[in-house]
Amino acid sequence: MIRVENVSKVFRTQRGDVRAVDDVSFEVPTGELCVLLGPSGCGKTTMMKLVNRLLQRSSGKIFIGEHDTDSYDVVTLRRNIGYVIQQIGLFPNMTVEENIAVVPRLLGWSRSARHDRARELIAMVALDESLLERFPKELSGGQQQRVGVARGLAADPPVLLMDEPFGAVDPINREIIQDEFLKMQGQLKKTILFVSHDIDEAVKMGDKVAIFREGRLVQFDAPDMLLAHPVNDFVADFVGGDRELKRMRLVRVSEALDPRAPTVGADDDVELAARKMQQAGTEFIVVLDEVDKPTGTLLSHEVGGSGLCKNFQHPLPRPLRPRDDLRTAVSRMFTLDTDWLPCTDENGRLSGVVTRRSVTQTLRERSRPSQHGSAQHEPPEHGPAEQT
Numbered sequence: 001m002i003r004v005e006n007v008s009k010v011f012r013t014q015r016g017d018v019r020a021v022d023d024v025s026f027e028v029p030t031g032e033l034c035v036l037l038g039p040s041g042c043g044k045t046t047m048m049k050l051v052n053r054l055l056q057r058s059s060g061k062i063f064i065g066e067h068d069t070d071s072y073d074v075v076t077l078r079r080n081i082g083y084v085i086q087q088i089g090l091f092p093n094m095t096v097e098e099n100i101a102v103v104p105r106l107l108g109w110s111r112s113a114r115h116d117r118a119r120e121l122i123a124m125v126a127l128d129e130s131l132l133e134r135f136p137k138e139l140s141g142g143q144q145q146r147v148g149v150a151r152g153l154a155a156d157p158p159v160l161l162m163d164e165p166f167g168a169v170d171p172i173n174r175e176i177i178q179d180e181f182l183k184m185q186g187q188l189k190k191t192i193l194f195v196s197h198d199i200d201e202a203v204k205m206g207d208k209v210a211i212f213r214e215g216r217l218v219q220f221d222a223p224d225m226l227l228a229h230p231v232n233d234f235v236a237d238f239v240g241g242d243r244e245l246k247r248m249r250l251v252r253v254s255e256a257l258d259p260r261a262p263t264v265g266a267d268d269d270v271e272l273a274a275r276k277m278q279q280a281g282t283e284f285i286v287v288l289d290e291v292d293k294p295t296g297t298l299l300s301h302e303v304g305g306s307g308l309c310k311n312f313q314h315p316l317p318r319p320l321r322p323r324d325d326l327r328t329a330v331s332r333m334f335t336l337d338t339d340w341l342p343c344t345d346e347n348g349r350l351s352g353v354v355t356r357r358s359v360t361q362t363l364r365e366r367s368r369p370s371q372h373g374s375a376q377h378e379p380p381e382h383g384p385a386e387q388t
Helices: 044-051 074-079 096-100 102-106 111-124 129-133 141-153 171-188 199-205 223-228 233-239 243-248 270-280 326-336 356-366
Strands: 002-013 016-028 033-037 059-064 081-085 159-163 191-196 208-213 216-221 263-265 284-288 294-299 340-344 350-355
Touching (some): 016 044, 016 059, 016 191, 016 208, 044 059, 044 159, 044 208, 096 102, 096 111, 096 141, 102 111, 141 159, 191 199, 199 243, 208 233, 216 223, 223 243, 233 243, 243 326, 243 356, 270 284, 270 294, 284 350, 294 340, 326 340, 326 356, 350 356
Parallel strands (some): 033 191, 159 191
Antiparallel strands (some): 002 016, 208 216, 284 294, 340 350
């Protein structure tokens, strides 16, 4: 949906030319969210503004679908690209409904169509319909931010530009708004360029991440590959030393699940439990009731003599769910001082177990480059781009 080909932007200043964007190329597939990431002054916001021609590029081409953005009338282009900014930019003299309906009104939508769209979007961003009649000053910062997102979506644009849209929101509300937006994106499948300076936000939000440095695109990759294989020391330092912990946020428990965990019935003899643990090479076994729901665990070093498993079992650690991420799983393991945790499905039946070893193996397998797209590397220090 968005294709950037050898794009540069040079600003003329009294002190000489400043190359804010330097020979950048990348593609964002339809329905994906690409985060433009990097330190202040790296060119990420400039790159985004080149897409809707708020800034004119010095060279290169940008395509929306198969159409060169230069082929559009600039007003038409901007009206068909949603835009959400950090400062929100709501018009203080307009109600929430009027703010949301700004672009539909410019496009000639009827009053009833604008009203219906505002109602639809206010619900989509998890705000009460009664807020439509209020003015921006009557809303909290988080509410205003949601209205800004709704306004960007009002005309149902195929492409959405978001410039640090949640940066001014406190951390708690930011997480909530991010989650709400990801739910919407799961349904709407917009193609989005999302500027951020926060690696955690980029990992959470992005299908792809583009890291910039001094106007150059240093690495363009899926978040998991970015964290597993930073192309140089700059990227490694920028994403942080806790890269593996960040990667765990991207992986669901279902991917690290071992469905072959040994189990035993509550009314089985502990001798059977001991044999099964020995055969499986584990230090634990899960005790199930008559409908295969886990009720507790037995540990190998505590099993001796005879008796029923239900009389020797320990309480079951709080089970995981398949959609939990691995960060949740590992955190709970450390809290409970255990090397494994059970996982149950929506009916409470055992799906398998997650172990520290299965977590490590899963991360290792996911980091193999052959399973993912290749990274884009920064040009050489004295390559053609710099000589130009």
